[in-house]
Amino acid sequence: MSEITFVLLKPDAIERKLVREIISYFADYNIFPKLFDLQTATAEKITAHYAEHIKKFGIEFELESRIMFEGKAVIPIVLAGSNDIIQSVRNIVGATEPSKAEHGTIRGDLGKGDNYEKADLEHRLVANLIHASDSEMAVKREIGIWLPDFHFDSCEKEARQ
Template structure:
């Protein structure tokens, strides 16, 4: 039995896609361990995207703040088999919705946003959901968004 972390981003929340997104996990035998509805703070955003901000700099940080700050997000802990992280990432689909396969969350619900369009518009790509990519990321991200949950 394993766990992973996902977070519904402001674009998913604003479009009311929470139920639809959860159905993708449910039909694959994945359970919700816990979730919360929160307003994203600068501290949490910077901590969550710390590695990416270090790589791409303060301009990227500002784009993340524009996307998240003072907006509603839904951090979620999911549980399932030992391969839960990889399984959830397959269900979520490619980071760039324009390249995500049909049958995935981003492919079906992502409105086809692309990196090229987001760069041209001076923003980050709208891709509905974050999914942790490693056991270390799961622990770190849970400690940021759902610190009362004990791993």
């Protein structure tokens, strides 16, 4: 299972037409999409995806996440690559806060330098282009939300071969 991970291209990435460019960052490290889909984000999927954050930060976070996502295009992607792909992808994506992301990362190069302070003042979430799972448990949970027809057993079979 450690040879796959999950990312979600957020509405700001799609609106700015950065999909191909973002995928190329992963391709440079021999990480490629195994499955992806263009979807319209629903309140149910957003609430499920951000359940931990909503529990931690409250209803305001839920409302802000729904404003940012609901009814907008997103692209959930299962990425495949070598061992430790979860951490590798998170390194390629860069710091969650684009203003602190290093040059050479997706958020550092393509982000518009958004930060938490500005987002808080504007009562919105930080615009950071992409979500990347942080653990195997999160990978399974998030794929289950966005790409429920994905078969994990096929990845396990490939890994054994």
